[in-house]
Amino acid sequence: MNNLSQNGLLQIFVGLGVSITSFFLNASMNSSKFTLLIFFGGAVFFYGVIKYALFKSFYKELPTKKEEQKSVQEPPHKTTSHNPTEDLLVCQNCATKHYPNANFCQVCGAKLKN
Numbered sequence: 001m002n003n004l005s006q007n008g009l010l011q012i013f014v015g016l017g018v019s020i021t022s023f024f025l026n027a028s029m030n031s032s033k034f035t036l037l038i039f040f041g042g043a044v045f046f047y048g049v050i051k052y053a054l055f056k057s058f059y060k061e062l063p064t065k066k067e068e069q070k071s072v073q074e075p076p077h078k079t080t081s082h083n084p085t086e087d088l089l090v091c092q093n094c095a096t097k098h099y100p101n102a103n104f105c106q107v108c109g110a111k112l113k114n
Protein backbone atom coordinates (compact mmCIF):
# COMPACT_ATOMS: atom_id res chain seq x y z
CA MET A 1 0.00 0.00 0.00
CA ASN A 2 2.81 2.38 0.88
CA ASN A 3 4.51 1.96 -2.49
CA LEU A 4 1.18 2.37 -4.25
CA SER A 5 0.60 5.85 -2.81
CA GLN A 6 4.21 6.82 -3.45
CA ASN A 7 4.21 6.20 -7.19
CA GLY A 8 0.81 7.83 -7.78
CA LEU A 9 -1.10 4.70 -8.83
CA LEU A 10 -3.35 4.99 -5.77
CA GLN A 11 -4.32 8.55 -6.74
CA ILE A 12 -5.02 7.41 -10.31
CA PHE A 13 -7.38 4.65 -9.19
CA VAL A 14 -9.05 6.68 -6.42
CA GLY A 15 -9.43 9.74 -8.66
CA LEU A 16 -10.91 7.68 -11.49
CA GLY A 17 -13.22 5.89 -9.06
CA VAL A 18 -14.48 9.11 -7.45
CA SER A 19 -14.93 10.80 -10.81
CA ILE A 20 -16.78 7.90 -12.46
CA THR A 21 -19.05 7.16 -9.46
CA SER A 22 -19.86 10.87 -9.14
CA PHE A 23 -20.65 11.02 -12.85
CA PHE A 24 -23.05 8.07 -12.60
CA LEU A 25 -24.58 9.41 -9.37
CA ASN A 26 -25.25 12.69 -11.20
CA ALA A 27 -26.76 10.82 -14.15
CA SER A 28 -28.90 8.47 -12.06
CA MET A 29 -30.23 11.21 -9.74
CA ASN A 30 -30.59 13.66 -12.63
CA SER A 31 -28.89 16.40 -10.60
CA SER A 32 -25.60 18.30 -10.50
CA LYS A 33 -24.92 17.53 -6.84
CA PHE A 34 -21.80 15.58 -7.60
CA THR A 35 -20.36 17.78 -10.33
CA LEU A 36 -17.80 19.17 -7.88
CA LEU A 37 -16.80 15.60 -6.96
CA ILE A 38 -16.28 14.77 -10.64
CA PHE A 39 -13.78 17.62 -10.89
CA PHE A 40 -12.23 16.62 -7.57
CA GLY A 41 -11.81 13.04 -8.79
CA GLY A 42 -10.35 14.33 -12.03
CA ALA A 43 -7.90 16.51 -10.13
CA VAL A 44 -6.82 13.58 -7.95
CA PHE A 45 -6.48 11.44 -11.08
CA PHE A 46 -4.25 13.97 -12.85
CA TYR A 47 -2.23 14.42 -9.67
CA GLY A 48 -1.70 10.67 -9.66
CA VAL A 49 -0.72 10.66 -13.34
CA ILE A 50 1.84 13.43 -12.79
CA LYS A 51 3.17 11.72 -9.69
CA TYR A 52 3.40 8.41 -11.55
CA ALA A 53 5.26 10.07 -14.44
CA LEU A 54 7.68 11.73 -12.01
CA PHE A 55 8.13 8.45 -10.15
CA LYS A 56 8.94 6.63 -13.40
CA SER A 57 11.43 9.25 -14.59
CA PHE A 58 13.19 10.17 -11.34
CA TYR A 59 12.92 7.25 -8.94
CA LYS A 60 14.17 4.43 -11.12
CA GLU A 61 17.15 3.97 -8.81
CA LEU A 62 15.06 3.95 -5.63
CA PRO A 63 15.04 0.14 -5.09
CA THR A 64 18.84 -0.08 -5.30
CA LYS A 65 19.19 2.84 -2.89
CA LYS A 66 16.96 1.06 -0.40
CA GLU A 67 19.12 -2.04 -0.66
CA GLU A 68 22.22 0.04 0.00
CA GLN A 69 20.63 1.56 3.09
CA LYS A 70 19.75 -1.88 4.41
CA SER A 71 23.31 -3.13 3.99
CA VAL A 72 24.58 -0.02 5.79
CA GLN A 73 22.13 -0.41 8.65
CA GLU A 74 23.04 -4.00 9.44
CA PRO A 75 26.78 -3.83 10.33
CA PRO A 76 26.47 -2.00 13.72
CA HIS A 77 25.03 -5.18 15.25
CA LYS A 78 27.89 -7.26 13.97
CA THR A 79 30.63 -4.89 15.18
CA THR A 80 29.45 -5.38 18.76
CA SER A 81 30.14 -9.13 18.63
CA HIS A 82 32.22 -8.60 21.76
CA ASN A 83 29.76 -8.22 24.59
CA PRO A 84 30.97 -5.40 26.88
CA THR A 85 28.80 -6.47 29.82
CA GLU A 86 30.91 -9.63 30.24
CA ASP A 87 33.98 -7.62 31.24
CA LEU A 88 32.22 -5.27 33.64
CA LEU A 89 33.40 -5.20 37.22
CA VAL A 90 30.74 -5.47 39.88
CA CYS A 91 31.25 -3.57 43.10
CA GLN A 92 31.13 -5.98 46.05
CA ASN A 93 29.89 -3.23 48.31
CA CYS A 94 26.94 -1.72 46.35
CA ALA A 95 26.65 -4.05 43.30
CA THR A 96 26.99 -1.27 40.68
CA LYS A 97 28.74 -2.19 37.43
CA HIS A 98 31.90 -0.49 36.22
CA TYR A 99 34.21 -0.63 33.23
CA PRO A 100 37.12 -3.06 33.65
CA ASN A 101 39.70 -0.23 33.79
CA ALA A 102 38.11 1.24 36.94
CA ASN A 103 40.00 0.84 40.18
CA PHE A 104 37.44 2.24 42.58
CA CYS A 105 33.62 2.25 42.65
CA GLN A 106 32.17 5.50 41.34
CA VAL A 107 29.15 5.24 43.66
CA CYS A 108 30.51 4.20 47.05
CA GLY A 109 34.27 4.53 46.51
CA ALA A 110 35.08 0.93 47.46
CA LYS A 111 38.12 -0.70 45.86
CA LEU A 112 37.10 -2.85 42.88
CA LYS A 113 40.33 -4.79 42.31
CA ASN A 114 41.96 -6.86 44.99
Ligand SMILES: [Zn+2]
Nearest residue numbers: 091094105108
Ligand atom coordinates in the same frame (compact mmCIF):
# COMPACT_ATOMS: atom_id res chain seq x y z
ZN1 LIG B 1 30.18 0.50 45.17
